[in-house]
Ligand SMILES: Nc1ncnc2c1ncn2[C@@H]1O[C@H](COP(=O)(O)OP(=O)(O)OP(=O)(O)O)[C@@H](O)[C@H]1O
C-alpha cells in the first residue's frame with residue numbers, strides 16, 4: 019500500500035487474476051531481480067557468499083543513490099544527463115576544498131557544488147523552459163569542462179582524513195555506503211509517497227496543465243527535483259572519493275546511463291507521472307548483480323555491456339506488456 | 345430491413361464492477377440508434393467493445409450477417425466502423441489534416457505522404473462540416489470545440505458502415521450542433537448506421553429513430569423514439585423521479601461585488617471585457633466557439649497573462665499567477681477534463697484534493713487517515729460512483745471524472761468560482777446534483793461565473809447572462825429578460841439573426 023500513489027489499479031482487493039497482474043506490475047522489477055539471483059546462486063558457488071553479496075551492495079550503492087534522485091526527475095517528466103559530470107566536478111572540488119579547509123568544510127562545499135549544479139539545471143528547465151534533454155546535455159559538458167579547468171586534467175588526491183570512512187568505513191560489519199544507501203531510499207520513498215511535495219511531483223509529470231490549474235507551482239517543483247537529483251549525486255560522489263582518496267575530471271563518465279537504466283528497469287515511465295523509488299533500487303541491483311554474475315563466470319566486460327542493454331530492453335518490454343494487459 | 349449490426353447478450357466486467365450484463369443492441373442501415381443512460385451505465389464500454397478497444401466477456405456480435413471479431417480499433421476501422429470517442433484523441437503536435445488522415449494517409453506512388461492531396465481532402469471534409477480551419481493548423485492551437493469538429497471530420501473520413509458518436513455535441517454550441525445534425529441526416533440517407541450517445545435528451549428526439557436505455561450495465565428500455573417521451577426515458581435511466589427544478593436563488597440586494605474584471609484583454613482574442621459577479625450570484629457566460637469565453641476565464645484565473653486591464657476579488661486587485669489567486673479565494677474548473685483537469689496516473693483522492701493538499705499535511709507530510717476520510721465524505725456528498733478514494737481516476741466514467749474535478753474546489757473556501765462547462769458529459773441525475781451544488785455554493789455567498797454551451801442550462805441556473813462575441817461583451821440580460829432567442833441573437837450578432845438562427 020505504500021506505493022499507492024501510482025498503482026495502475028485499485029489496491030483494495032480486485033478480482034483474483036487481476037490482483038495477480040497488479041502485483042506483477044508493482045513487483046515486477048523485484049521478481050526479475052529475484053529470478054536473476056536464483057539463477058546465479060545455482061550456477062555459481064561464489065555468488066551467495068556473504069562477502070560477495072556485501073561487495074555487490076557496496077558497488078551498487080553509488081549508482082543506486084544517483085538513480086534515486088533521477089527517479090524524482092523522471093517521475094516529474096524530466097531527464098538528467100549531467101549526473102556523471104556533476105559527480106566529477108563535485109568530487110574534484112571536494113578533494114581540493116578538503117585539502118584547503120579540512121574535511122567538514124570540504125564536504126559541505128562539495129555537497130553545495132553538486133546541489134548548485136542541480137539547481138542550475140532545474141532553473142534552466144523550469145524557468146528558461148529549455149528542454150531537459152538539451153539543458154542537461156549542456157550541463158554535462160559545462161560541468162565536465164569546469165572540472166578539467168580546475169584540475170588542469172590531473173587527478174587530485176587526499177590521503178588521510180575521516181572523510182574516507184564514507185567510502186571505506188564499516189559499522190557492525192557492513193560498509194558505510196550500504197547504510198547511506200538505506201537512508202537515502204527510505205527518505206526518498208517517504209518524500210514521494212507521504213508528502214504533498216511528492217504528490218505534486220507525480221501530478222506535474224502526469225499532467226502539467228492540470229497541476230498548474232490546481233495551483234501547484236510547477237516551476238518550483240521542476241527546479242526542486244533537479245536540485246534533489248544534484249544533491250544525491252553529491253552524496254554518491256562523497257562515497258566514491260572516500261573510497262578512492264582521489265578524484266579526477268573524467269570520473270563519472272556514463273554514470274547517467276547506468277542511473278537512467280536503473281530507473282527504467284525499475285518501472286518508472288519515461289513519460290512521467292508514474293514510478294517508485296524501490297523499483298529503481300531493484301533496477302540498480304539488477305544491473306549490479308548482473309555485472310557481478312558475469313564477472314563470476316569470467317565473461318568479459320564487453321559482453322557485460324551487451325547483457326545490460328538486453329536486460330533494459332527486456333524489462334521495458336515486460337513492463338509494457340503487463341501494463342497493457344491490465 | 346435486416347440488421348447491419350446485432351449485439352446479443354454482451355457482458356463485460358472490470359475489476360469490481362459489472363459494466364455490462366447481457367446487453368442486446370441492434371442497428372439497421374439508415375437509422376440512428378440512440379444509446380442513453382446515467383454516468384457509468386456502460387454506454388462507452390459497449391461501444392468500446394464494438395470498436396475493439398475492450399474484449400467482451402460474453403455475447404455475440406454479428407455484422408452484416410457475419411460473425412464480427414475485432415482485436416483492435418484498427419481492424420474495426422477496416423470493417424468500416426468508426427468511433428468518435430467521448431474524450432478527444434488527437435495528436436496535439438500534428439496538423440489538422442495529419443490528424444484526420446492519421447493511419448490512412450494518402451500516398452504518392454513512391455510511398456511518401458501526399459501532403460498536398462491530404463490537405464486538400466481534409467479541407468473538403470472540413471468545409472462540409474461548415475468550419476473554417478486551415479488544415480495545416482497544428483491541433484494544439486485549436487479550442488476544444490474546434491478539436492471536436494476535427495474528431496468528427498476524422499471519423500467521417502473513415503466511416504463506411506457504422507459511425508459511433510459518444511457525446512459528440514458536449515463541447516459544441518448550437519450552430520455547430522445543427523451542422524452536425526445535417527451531416528448525420530446525410531449519412532443516414534447513404535445507408536450508414538449511426539450509434540448516438542448523448543446526455544441531452546432533446547437531441548435524441550431530434551435525430552434518433554430508436555433509443556435504448558442502459559442502467560447499471562443492463563438494458564432497461566428500448567423503443568422507437570416516436571413512441572416514447574422524455575419523462576419515460578428519464579425514469580428508465582435513473583429509476584426514480586427527479587426533484588422538480590427549482591428557480592435560482594435570488595441575490596440579496598446588498599450583496600457586494602465579489603469577482604470583477606475591468607477592461608481585461610489578452611491582446612489576441614479577448615478585447616476589453618468588464619463584468620462583475622456579486623457574492624451569491626450565478627452569472628452565465630454565453631458565446632459562440634472562439635468568442636473568447638474560456639480565454640477570458642484563464643485571464644481571470646491568472647493562468648494566462650493579461651495584456652491589459654485588471655481582475656479584482658472582494659475589491660482587492662488580483663496579481664500573480666494561479667497559486668496566488670487560489671490563495672486569494674478564486675477557483676476554476678477548466679473546460680477540458682482530460683488535458684487540463686485530471687492527472688490520470690493518480691488516484692481519486694489525490695485528484696479531488698489537488699488544490700487543497702496542504703490542508704491535509706503537517707510539516708509537509710500528508711495525514712493519510714484525515715485525507716482519505718475527507719475524500720470519502722466528498723465522494724458521498726457529490727455521489728461520485730467510485731469504489732473509494734484509492735480508485736484510479738482512469739477507471740471512472742466520464743461524468744464521474746467531471747465530479748472529481750468539481751470536488752477539488754469544495755474545500756478551498758473559495759469566494760468566487762469559475763466553471764467552464766461544468767456539466768459537460770454529465771447525466772441528468774448528476775446534472776441535477778451539480779445544480780444543487782451550485783445552489784449550495786450560492787447560499788454560502790460564493791460568486792459563480794459559469795461558462796456553458798448548453799443554453800437551456802445557462803438560462804435555468806443563471807441570475808444574469810452575459811453574452812460574449814468576438815472577445816467583447818455583446819450584451820447582458822437579466823434572468824427575466826433572457827430567452828433562448830435573445831441570447832442567440834446577441835451571440836451571433838444582430839444582423840445574422842434576421843436570416844434565422
Ligand atoms: N478501464 C476501466 N477499468 C475499470 N473500470 C472501468 C473501466 N472503464 C469503465 N469502467 C467502469 O465501467 C462502468 C461503465 O463505464 P462507462 O464508461 O461505460 O460508462 P458510461 O455509460 O459511458 O458513462 P458516462 O456517461 O459517464 O460516460 C463504470 O462503473 C466505470 O467505472
Ligand SMILES: [Mg+2]
Pocket residue numbers: 387388389430510741742
Ligand atoms: Mg461514457
